Amino acid sequence: MSFDNAYDAITDASDDKHWAFGTGFDDPLSGVDRAVPAGVSTADLTAYCLMLADDALVLSQRLTEWCSRAPELEEDVALANIALDLLGQARLLLTRAGEVEGRGRDEDALAYLRDEHEFRNVRLVEIDCGPGPGGDFAVTIARLLVFSTWRLAVFERLVASKDPVLAAIAAKGVKELAYHRDHAAQWTLRLAGGTEFSRERMVAGMARVWPLYDELFTTHEVERSLPDVAVPPSDVRAEVDEVLDQVFTAAALDRPDVAPMSAVAGKSGRDGVHTEAMGFLLAEMQHLARSLPGAKW
Amino acid sequence: MDNSPTCGQARAIAERVLDPELPVLTLADLGVLRDVREDGGRVTVTITPTYSGCPALDEMRADLHRALRDAGYERVEIRTALTPTWTTDWISADGRRKLAEHGIAPPQHKAGPVTLNLTPPVTRVRCPRCGSARTTELSRFSSTACKALRRCEDCSEPFEHVKEI
Numbered sequence: 099m100s101f102d103n104a105y106d107a108i109t110d111a112s113d114d115k116h117w118a119f120g121t122g123f124d125d126p127l128s129g130v131d132r133a134v135p136a137g138v139s140t141a142d143l144t145a146y147c148l149m150l151a152d153d154a155l156v157l158s159q160r161l162t163e164w165c166s167r168a169p170e171l172e173e174d175v176a177l178a179n180i181a182l183d184l185l186g187q188a189r190l191l192l193t194r195a196g197e198v199e200g201r202g203r204d205e206d207a208l209a210y211l212r213d214e215h216e217f218r219n220v221r222l223v224e225i226d227c228g229p230g231p232g233g234d235f236a237v238t239i240a241r242l243l244v245f246s247t248w249r250l251a252v253f254e255r256l257v258a259s260k261d262p263v264l265a266a267i268a269a270k271g272v273k274e275l276a277y278h279r280d281h282a283a284q285w286t287l288r289l290a291g292g293t294e295f296s297r298e299r300m301v302a303g304m305a306r307v308w309p310l311y312d313e314l315f316t317t318h319e320v321e322r323s324l325p326d327v328a329v330p331p332s333d334v335r336a337e338v339d340e341v342l343d344q345v346f347t348a349a350a351l352d353r354p355d356v357a358p359m360s361a362v363a364g365k366s367g368r369d370g371v372h373t374e375a376m377g378f379l380l381a382e383m384q385h386l387a388r389s390l391p392g393a394k395w
Numbered sequence: 396m397d398n399s400p401t402c403g404q405a406r407a408i409a410e411r412v413l414d415p416e417l418p419v420l421t422l423a424d425l426g427v428l429r430d431v432r433e434d435g436g437r438v439t440v441t442i443t444p445t446y447s448g449c450p451a452l453d454e455m456r457a458d459l460h461r462a463l464r465d466a467g468y469e470r471v472e473i474r475t476a477l478t479p480t481w482t483t484d485w486i487s488a489d490g491r492r493k494l495a496e497h498g499i500a501p502p503q504h505k506a507g508p509v510t511l512n513l514t515p516p517v518t519r520v521r522c523p524r525c526g527s528a529r530t531t532e533l534s535r536f537s538s539t540a541c542k543a544l545r546r547c548e549d550c551s552e553p554f555e556h557v558k559e560i
Binding site (some may be wrong): 126130172175176178179180182183184185186187189190238262263265267268269270271273274276277279280281283284287341344345348373 | 416444446447448449450452472475476477478481482510512513533534535536537538540544558559
């Protein structure tokens with residue numbers, strides 16, 4: 099097949115040889131059995147899938163901001179790989195959310211065409227931890243350690259979910275998250291045990307993310323209304339505390355002593371109430387898809 | 396062009412398709428090919444992803460489609476199964492041998508992902524070139540999500556290692 103324009107050639111989905119992975123990214127749950135278990139509310143299951151999806155999608159977006167900006171080349175690759183794992187989890191979960199909802203929204207519609215108040219991620223994943231002003235590599239590592247420890251604990255329980263799709267996504271995810279947690283823990287030890295300067299930054303990094311720690315364990319009414327399907331995050335608090343304390347002990351760090359960021363009239367990330375950083379993140383993530391509807395890349 | 400398929404060949408054809416990221420392995424060696432069913436002229440192939448975000452999954456589907464279509468099968472469906480979850484234990488003995496022959500350290504058996512590791516990591520991956528056990532991890536993540544980058548301290552060569560998951 100010949101093309102007048104090189105861009106037409108690389109975006110042609112019919113001939114995969116032009117492009118390393120083809121461009122015809124389609125349904126990531128193709129061929130998976132997707133029946134909704136009996137007695138489960140589709141509205142609640144949709145909302146729960148969005149919660150788990152948005153956590154992964156938004157952190158994936160934040161981690162890719164480091165690509166080419168990390169302290170060393172290997173770290174560019176590592177953070178991009180972790181972002182890719184999370185994006186994969188998000189694609190599966192968004193697809194599941196869309197089909198359970200039954201309004202014809204696919205993963206792209208959910209990722210690119212929802213507004214801020216419709217995103218149900220915890221606020222921890224959206225705050226700007228760098229590489230731009232106000233951020234730092236150590237803050238990013240602190241967030242990754244907290245997030246992956248928490249999500250791993252949730253996913254280890256989600257493997258037993260009554261929803262077969264969630265159970266399967268979790269079974270795959272735990273293996274990936276175990277690597278993410280270890281990577282973040284290794285860096286925490288390295289920075290805390292390095293120079294006085296690197297240690298100061300690690301201490302500051304942990305203090306920066308800690309106000310958003312409590313929100314992770316607040317069980318939402320959606321999670322409460324899906325017994326045996328959802329994992330109430332309050333169940334994992336003791337375990338996450340214990341794992342992080344092990345890391346703090348090994349790194350000779352103190353658990354930060356800072357006040358939690360409060361909810362707004364009782365609402366926070368899971369209710370669609372976000373921090374100032376979220377709008378900027380979505381503007382960057384969504385603008386291409388909204389400016390050029392139907393564009394292929 | 397007469398290329399009507401010989402009945403029963405679909406499995407053999409699907410098994411020969413190469414992995415797009417590790418082209419020394421076939422999809423059968425990698426263990427992602429779960430099932431091939433043939434019903435008259437209709438073929439249903441089931442594959443499973445290695446990692447949730449593995450971008451090669453779409454390419455595997457396209458390659459399987461193309462290989463079966465080129466062999467004359469007109470009705471081809473590629474399904475994805477998420478369970479049982481793929482682990483590196485699904486890589487065949489043949490696959491492990493091929494990886495080592497091509498300078499990529501194969502994963503260990505029954506290893507699973509690393510658990511939280513708060514002490515210096517213990518080296519246990521041998522250099523695929525000189526066989527030395529003195530190797531160092533340079534990066535947990537390499538050119539693809541499924542590999543780590545290591546260096547041999549004896550022959551000084553860097554090499555990739557398909558990490559356990």
